[in-house]
Amino acid sequence: MTFHRPFLVSRKLSRPTLSTRRSTSGVGAYRDDAGKPYVLPSVRQAEEKVIASRLNKEYAGITGVPEFTKAAAVLAYGKDSPALDRVAITQSISGTGALRIGGAFLARFFPGAKTIYIPQPSWANHAAVFKDSGLAVEKYAYYNKETIGLDFEGMIADINKAPNGSIFLFHACAHNPTGVDPTPEQWKEIEAAVKAKGHYSFFDMAYQGFASGDIHKDAFAVRHFVAQGHNVALSQSFAKNMGLYGERIGAFSIVCESAEEKKRVDSQIKILVRPMYSNPPIHGARIAAEILNTPALYDQWLVEVKEMADRIITMRALLKENLEKLGSKHDWSHITSQIGMFAYTGLSPEQMDALAKEHSVYATRDGRISVAGITTGNVGRLAEAIFKVTG
The missing domain is CATH 3.40.640.10 (Type I PLP-dependent aspartate aminotransferase-like (Major domain))
Structure with a gap:
């Protein structure tokens, strides 16, 4: 890519957490399996x-x-x-x-x-x-x-x-x-x-x-x-x-x-x-x-960043597994095929409203949840809430 002329003139200059009570799933930051901020x-x-x-x-x-x-x-x-x-x-x-x-x-x-x-x-x-x-x-x-x-x-x-x-x-x-x-x-x-x-x-x-x-x-x-x-x-x-x-x-x-x-x-x-x-x-x-x-330190960091990624991948798998165990007839494969901190659940705005009002699970109305806020301690409750809302 070639930029226009002034470009060539050189000048010198001196992002959830989920709890067993009220919960939110929108914060864009990693949390450990206890739902706490994590310093590598x-x-x-x-x-x-x-x-x-x-x-x-x-x-x-x-x-x-x-x-x-x-x-x-x-x-x-x-x-x-x-x-x-x-x-x-x-x-x-x-x-x-x-x-x-x-x-x-x-x-x-x-x-x-x-x-x-x-x-x-x-x-x-x-x-x-x-x-x-x-x-x-x-x-x-x-x-x-x-x-x-x-x-x-x-x-x-x-x-x-x-x-x-x-x-x-x-x-x-x-x-x-x-x-x-x-x-x-x-x-x-x-x-x-x-x-x-x-x-x-x-x-x-x-x-x-x-x-x-x-x-x-x-x-x-x-x-x-x-x-x-x-x-x-x-x-x-x-x-x-x-x-x-x-x-x-x-x-x-x-x-x-x-x-x-x-x-x-x-x-x-x-x-x-x-x-x-x-x-x-x-x-x-x-x-x-x-x-x-x-x-x-670099090698250690590579291991640690993989551990964070693997925890999120594991939480995706657990959420899908729990939904299937509850008898959900929906296809939840997108939960595990997606990647990264966030997941689009496919839930409608009305279903997300129901999650908040009836189950105290808070997330954006477009159906997005932050997988980083899911833990082994709350994934079951989250799956139950989604199952009750989606059937």
């Missing part, structure tokens, strides 16, 4: 090492802690990716901040229409972030209410209908809010359609490792598009996969045409970030960098 042991150890180092509290550079951003790029694109030397990357205020920087960058420099296409549905904040960045927002087909799965045909049709050279936002894995992801083969077809239309791809990867438990599997779409010659934009978050919710650690990156263009893009990103917040926070970035750059 690797994060505790990394933080202890950071504190013991007695580092100063000076400002980070505008684009953040370099030990973090370099490692974040490797995590996303792969350590052997030939694109690494042409990736412009900046630390951001978690994934939201990365999306905001990306939106502002595209609003300023994208040579085509300043419109971004997002899936229907998408994360509730996507439209607001992009509109506030200066982009118009349109939607493309994604979720099929009838099948409670991916509307693949509709998605491809909308990619083909959009004007050539449009911007498309894709969820890299663990689609929020549906939990419905394309298969690798479907991603290949999506890439081919995007390439044929000359579209520009912006990936939101908020759940790498946290979705399947495998950081490489979860990064498949991003890496495949890059391997096929797409110079993508990417938002990363370390809220979920490291449990660093309150530390607000993320990264925004762009794969550039060359190392030379990378320098120009990096300069323009600094110009965008400077009046937004000047410099990102350092503590969480140092923790993440310690984990990503210390082999023993």
Whole structure:
């Protein structure tokens, strides 16, 4: 993708919990099997090492802690990716901040229409972030209410209908809010359609490792598009996969045409970030960098992030199993075929209202629940409530 002329001018600058009584299933944060907030042991150890180092509290550079951003790029694109030397990357205020920087960058420099296409549905904040960045927002087909799965045909049709050279936002894995992801083969077809239309791809990867438990599997779409010659934009978050919710650690990156263009893009990103917040926070970035750059901690983190993903996968299986044991005649296979923190149950708004009023189970009226809030202690009660409402 080649951006218009100002892009080339370089300037120098100095997301439930469920309880046995009243319950909610909307909070987008991981909980352990006791329903409590969870701090990864690797994060505790990394933080202890950071504190013991007695580092100063000076400002980070505008684009953040370099030990973090370099490692974040490797995590996303792969350590052997030939694109690494042409990736412009900046630390951001978690994934939201990365999306905001990306939106502002595209609003300023994208040579085509300043419109971004997002899936229907998408994360509730996507439209607001992009509109506030200066982009118009349109939607493309994604979720099929009838099948409670991916509307693949509709998605491809909308990619083909959009004007050539449009911007498309894709969820890299663990689609929020549906939990419905394309298969690798479907991603290949999506890439081919995007390439044929000359579209520009912006990936939101908020759940790498946290979705399947495998950081490489979860990064498949991003890496495949890059391997096929797409110079993508990417938002990363370390809220979920490291449990660093309150530390607000993320990264925004762009794969550039060359190392030379990378320098120009990096300069323009600094110009965008400077009046937004000047410099990102350092503590969480140092923790993440310690984990990503210390082999023993990195290996430990990989095990821990898989344990979190596996717990969520297990809760999906238990919910489906409990519903079937109760004698439900509905097909609940979508609960286990979906992935990530959230699940679309297929319940109607009226059924969700009944869950709240009659069983004190609270969630959004679109039928979404946060699987992270399900525990071995409450899954039975949740299944009973859903069964009584759905029959």
